[in-house]
Amino acid sequence: MSKTKFARSTILILTIAMAACLTQPGCGKRDGAGGSGSVSKTTVQNIGSDTMVNLAQAWAEEYAKVEPSVSVEVSGGGSGIGVAALINGTAEIANCSRKLEPSEIEKAKAKHGSDPKEFMVGYDALSIYVHKDHPLNEISIDDLAEIYKEGGTITKWSQLGVQAIPGGKGDDIVRVSRQNNSGTYHYFREVVIGKKGDFKAGSVDLNGSKDVVELIAKTPNAIGYSGLGYATPEVKILKVAKKKGEPAIQPSIPTTLDKTYPIARPMFMYTPGNPPPHIQKYLDWVMSEAGQKIVKDIGYVPLPKS
Amino acid sequence: MATELQTELAPERAAPKPAQPERGSAPANKPARAGRGALAIAGEKLIEFVIRLCGISAIIFVFSIFFFVFREAAPLFFQKHEPPAQPEAVVERHADDHSPAAKKFALKEFLFSKEWYPTSQSNVRFGVLALIVGTLSVTALAMIIAVPFGLGAAVFVSEFCGGKIKETLKIVIELLAAIPSVVWGFIGLTVMNPIIQDLFHAPIGLNMLNGAILLALMSVPIMVSIGEDSLKAVPDSFREAGLALGATRWQLVYRVLLPAAKNGLLAAVLLGVGRAVGETMAVLMATGHAVNIPFVTADGSFNPLFIFEPVRTLTATIAAELGEASEGSQHYRVLFLIGVLLFSMTFIVNLTADLIIRGIKKR
Amino acid sequence: MIAETTNRLFAETPLVRKKQRREWVARLIFGMMAAAMIIPLLLIIGYLVYQGAPLISWDFLTTNPVGGMRRGGIWSALLGTIWLVGVSLLIAAPIGVMAAVYLNEYARDNWFNRIINLAVINLAGVPSIVHALFGLGAFVLFARMGRSVLAASLTLAIMTLPVIIASTREALASVPRTFREACWNVGATRWQTIRRIVLPNSISGILTGVILQVSRTAGETAPIMFTGAVFFRSISEGDFFAYGLKEQCMALSMHLYTVTTQVTGAPKPLPYAIAVVLLGTVLLVNATAIVLRVYLRSRKKW
Numbered sequence: 001m002s003k004t005k006f007a008r009s010t011i012l013i014l015t016i017a018m019a020a021c022l023t024q025p026g027c028g029k030r031d032g033a034g035g036s037g038s039v040s041k042t043t044v045q046n047i048g049s050d051t052m053v054n055l056a057q058a059w060a061e062e063y064a065k066v067e068p069s070v071s072v073e074v075s076g077g078g079s080g081i082g083v084a085a086l087i088n089g090t091a092e093i094a095n096c097s098r099k100l101e102p103s104e105i106e107k108a109k110a111k112h113g114s115d116p117k118e119f120m121v122g123y124d125a126l127s128i129y130v131h132k133d134h135p136l137n138e139i140s141i142d143d144l145a146e147i148y149k150e151g152g153t154i155t156k157w158s159q160l161g162v163q164a165i166p167g168g169k170g171d172d173i174v175r176v177s178r179q180n181n182s183g184t185y186h187y188f189r190e191v192v193i194g195k196k197g198d199f200k201a202g203s204v205d206l207n208g209s210k211d212v213v214e215l216i217a218k219t220p221n222a223i224g225y226s227g228l229g230y231a232t233p234e235v236k237i238l239k240v241a242k243k244k245g246e247p248a249i250q251p252s253i254p255t256t257l258d259k260t261y262p263i264a265r266p267m268f269m270y271t272p273g274n275p276p277p278h279i280q281k282y283l284d285w286v287m288s289e290a291g292q293k294i295v296k297d298i299g300y301v302p303l304p305k306s
Numbered sequence: 307m308a309t310e311l312q313t314e315l316a317p318e319r320a321a322p323k324p325a326q327p328e329r330g331s332a333p334a335n336k337p338a339r340a341g342r343g344a345l346a347i348a349g350e351k352l353i354e355f356v357i358r359l360c361g362i363s364a365i366i367f368v369f370s371i372f373f374f375v376f377r378e379a380a381p382l383f384f385q386k387h388e389p390p391a392q393p394e395a396v397v398e399r400h401a402d403d404h405s406p407a408a409k410k411f412a413l414k415e416f417l418f419s420k421e422w423y424p425t426s427q428s429n430v431r432f433g434v435l436a437l438i439v440g441t442l443s444v445t446a447l448a449m450i451i452a453v454p455f456g457l458g459a460a461v462f463v464s465e466f467c468g469g470k471i472k473e474t475l476k477i478v479i480e481l482l483a484a485i486p487s488v489v490w491g492f493i494g495l496t497v498m499n500p501i502i503q504d505l506f507h508a509p510i511g512l513n514m515l516n517g518a519i520l521l522a523l524m525s526v527p528i529m530v531s532i533g534e535d536s537l538k539a540v541p542d543s544f545r546e547a548g549l550a551l552g553a554t555r556w557q558l559v560y561r562v563l564l565p566a567a568k569n570g571l572l573a574a575v576l577l578g579v580g581r582a583v584g585e586t587m588a589v590l591m592a593t594g595h596a597v598n599i600p601f602v603t604a605d606g607s608f609n610p611l612f613i614f615e616p617v618r619t620l621t622a623t624i625a626a627e628l629g630e631a632s633e634g635s636q637h638y639r640v641l642f643l644i645g646v647l648l649f650s651m652t653f654i655v656n657l658t659a660d661l662i663i664r665g666i667k668k669r
Numbered sequence: 670m671i672a673e674t675t676n677r678l679f680a681e682t683p684l685v686r687k688k689q690r691r692e693w694v695a696r697l698i699f700g701m702m703a704a705a706m707i708i709p710l711l712l713i714i715g716y717l718v719y720q721g722a723p724l725i726s727w728d729f730l731t732t733n734p735v736g737g738m739r740r741g742g743i744w745s746a747l748l749g750t751i752w753l754v755g756v757s758l759l760i761a762a763p764i765g766v767m768a769a770v771y772l773n774e775y776a777r778d779n780w781f782n783r784i785i786n787l788a789v790i791n792l793a794g795v796p797s798i799v800h801a802l803f804g805l806g807a808f809v810l811f812a813r814m815g816r817s818v819l820a821a822s823l824t825l826a827i828m829t830l831p832v833i834i835a836s837t838r839e840a841l842a843s844v845p846r847t848f849r850e851a852c853w854n855v856g857a858t859r860w861q862t863i864r865r866i867v868l869p870n871s872i873s874g875i876l877t878g879v880i881l882q883v884s885r886t887a888g889e890t891a892p893i894m895f896t897g898a899v900f901f902r903s904i905s906e907g908d909f910f911a912y913g914l915k916e917q918c919m920a921l922s923m924h925l926y927t928v929t930t931q932v933t934g935a936p937k938p939l940p941y942a943i944a945v946v947l948l949g950t951v952l953l954v955n956a957t958a959i960v961l962r963v964y965l966r967s968r969k970k971w
Contacts, residue, residue: 054931179595181424210929370803
């Protein structure tokens with residue numbers, strides 16, 4: 001009977017479909033070499049910081065030309081996600097725009113038996129941005145702290161001696177910041193506000209480094225911080241002085257490397273323990289001249305030439 | 307989206323429905339005919355079982371949503387109280403971790419404090435009052451914009467036009483409802499931001515007004531379709547009686563239809579509210595995302611220009627911060643608790659709307 | 670004389686004129702309110718297309734983003750969206766259709782089914798970010814799927830279930846009861862009736878629901894942010910099976926968000942072009958559903 005046959009086959013198909021759906025999560029863990037099904041290629045999972053995702057992607061792309069047998073798969077999500085992936089073994093390299101926390105090192109050690117290995121791959125000079133028509137040219141870290149920190153006293157541009165902002169809407173300072181668990185936010189708090197301090201509530205907390213610069217480009221009243229690599233012609237980078245009265249320093253490659261620019265941070269890649277040869281080779285290439293040239297091209301600060 | 311709820315809420319409108327009372331009379335599945343194998347009957351039983359299971363799936367899902375979201379938040383309430391640590395120790399730790407810096411979680415502080423410092427190194431504070439105020443104020447402003455337009459358009463579609471125009475309008479509304487929220491957010495960020503700055507001389511274009519305009523545009527379609535349904539549900543005899551007395555359409559709408567359909571229109575507005583409260587991407591990108599109670603200025607006085615203040619909503623906070631909150635940390639759990647709060651808010655709004663609509667049907 | 674009286678009776682009095690003026694004003698205002706919805710739709714689409722046009726080409730769709738997502742196309746994101754939509758459809762369609770069959774064919778009108786109805790409405794009303802939390806808690810963590818295409822698709826499937834349930838129910842309800850009765854009278858069981866008569870006669874409506882689900886799924890961002898979508902993944906171009914169920918993927922909506930907020934130095938039209946592709950996909954899919962509905966309504970036999 002075709003009817004019952006059909007009913008039966010429908011049931012069969014449905015059961016199989018459901019079983020397939022349900023058993024999927026139970027399947028074995030994917031090993032590092034899984035990837036997109038190509039057998040000859042070795043894939044390397046590289047997960048982590050959003051600050052570094054563009055850079056990591058550019059490296060991966062270029063490396064595919066250098067070493068076609070290795071494919072580096074990059075994904076972002078944040079430093080925290082990269083570290084978590086490193087600990088649970090889904091990432092072979094974690095990108096991190098901050099140093100690992102002691103607790104994270106402990107967890108990684110418990111899981112993999114050895115301390116994660118750290119590779120410094122470049123610097124990011126955190127730059128202070130204002131609108132391109134803004135009359136201000138330099139700022140001290142003290143003033144920045146007064147603008148940003150909880151209980152800080154500066155809320156108007158006139159307090160910094162700025163009288164009229166071309167295109168400005170009133171005198172208020174629009175503080176642009178980042179979401180409170182990004183690496184950039186943490187770093188800015190550490191160097192500008194002080195570890196124990198907190199940000200003043202009411203800042204515009206954006207989710208991306210580019211978002212910050214774009215908003216400032218459209219907002220004459222705004223001030224904000226973001227990576228040097230995100231500069232565009234529509235914004236102005238302020239020189240930063242360590243203290244009031246000290247000379248203000250323009251963020252650049254030389255000032256970052258000789259540490260005169262006060263708010264620059266290193267960028268890291270981590271591997272769980274000593275990396276296997278193909279990953280070591282990749283990291284060596286990243287830190288080589290060819291790899292560091294890309295760092296410069298993307299807008300970050302390369303490692304000093306040794 | 308609009309159609310979905312529309313049909314959901316007014317099923318009786320959807321063509322001839324198999325009459326309810328007779329349902330019981332459908333043939334029972336008894337082993338009737340010879341020739342049908344036991345297997346076929348068993349198969350049929352099985353498929354009916356699967357159908358029933360799928361039938362109640364909606365209930366299962368709603369419960370499991372609540373369960374799983376609450377499950378991640380629950381440990382907050384059962385944490386042991388640890389003595390506050392020495393400040394020296396605090397500095398060394400990352401705030402996202404289960405460090406001694408993480409205080410015992412207090413529900414009262416959560417709901418009534420406006421201090422949101424989930425990653426502070428020295429003094430972690432989880433107060434969502436500013437976020438609740440942000441959500442409610444953006445939603446309220448959105449409704450002030452959307453209600454006249456939404457209900458006006460519903461009246462126009464239902465009473466003032468017919469045939470082709472009506473069909474076209476309904477299609478446009480459906481398409482408007484289909485625009486993804488991330489596209490709305492993108493529009494808010496790139497198009498509306500400079501317009502608002504220039505037009506209103508506002509210091510920043512990403513603010514309450516920007517978000518509210520987007521939310522208004524996003525919640526208008528659902529209001530139109532539900533509003534139109536409730537106007538349609540007013541019996542034609544009302545209209546005929548009005549017209550026979552020589553009333554114009556406007557008089558008919560104003561004096562007869564709006565009062566008669568007011569519950570349905572209220573439900574339409576409520577569903578719009580539900581939509582606006584739950585919206586994520588558009589408000590994340592367009593409201594400025596600042597922890598800020600817009601009505602109060604820095605020196606504590608009332609701020610008359612509050613619609614130009616950047617605000618942050620509950621939904622956007624989760625979207626922005628969950629990505630980097632480490633699993634199991636207090637911050638992470640608080641974000642889930644915000645989820646529970648949002649779930650409860652929309653649940654109540656939707657339940658109220660449903661009860662109102664049921665009430666109409668009963669009459 | 671009668672005519673004279675009638676003329677006098679029905680002549681325009683100031684009151685009538687006032688009434689008609691009001692009527693005209695009301696019509697104008699309501700019309701403008703309705704127009705206030707069409708105009709933004711057209712302006713938005715027009716503006717996005719105008720800004721994004723220089724980049725849109727076939728190559729844009731079929732090449733991967735390169736150079737830190739600044740150059741190249743959107744293939745990997747597009748494929749990710751296709752995967753998410755496909756997998757969530759496979760999950761949501763059977764459950765949704767069967768749930769609708771239950772609600773329309775089996776359920777009686779009692780308190781229990783009122784609760785089911787309420788649950789469906791609420792499922793549609795739960796904020797998308799709460800769905801994301803649910804997906805993270807239930808699929809990614811509890812079921813140990815990890816952040817993957819599967820977890821994201823399941824989340825999307827549950828989120829869009831009400832779309833399918835609603836339109837399938839409407840379609841089933843529009844099959845006349847007499848069809849069913851005729852079938853029962855020849856001795857068919859309830860399931861046989863559904864399978865042979867009800868479903869074939871309502872397939873078009875079901876299809877509409879499925880299409881609407883696709884459109885909804887394709888545009889969602891929040892539910893996939895924490896359950897399976899990533900900023901960037903390199904995959905091989907042209908390979909439709911480049912993603913696995915247990916891997917993370919890119920998605921068009923997420924890509925728009927990323928490029929708008931993270932990627933610096935991208936050409937100005939890039940985010941607009943992505944928005945156009947996303948919006949185009951969604952609206953095209955929706956338009957298909959509308960056309961299908963209109964066409965099928967016009968040739969309905971009963």
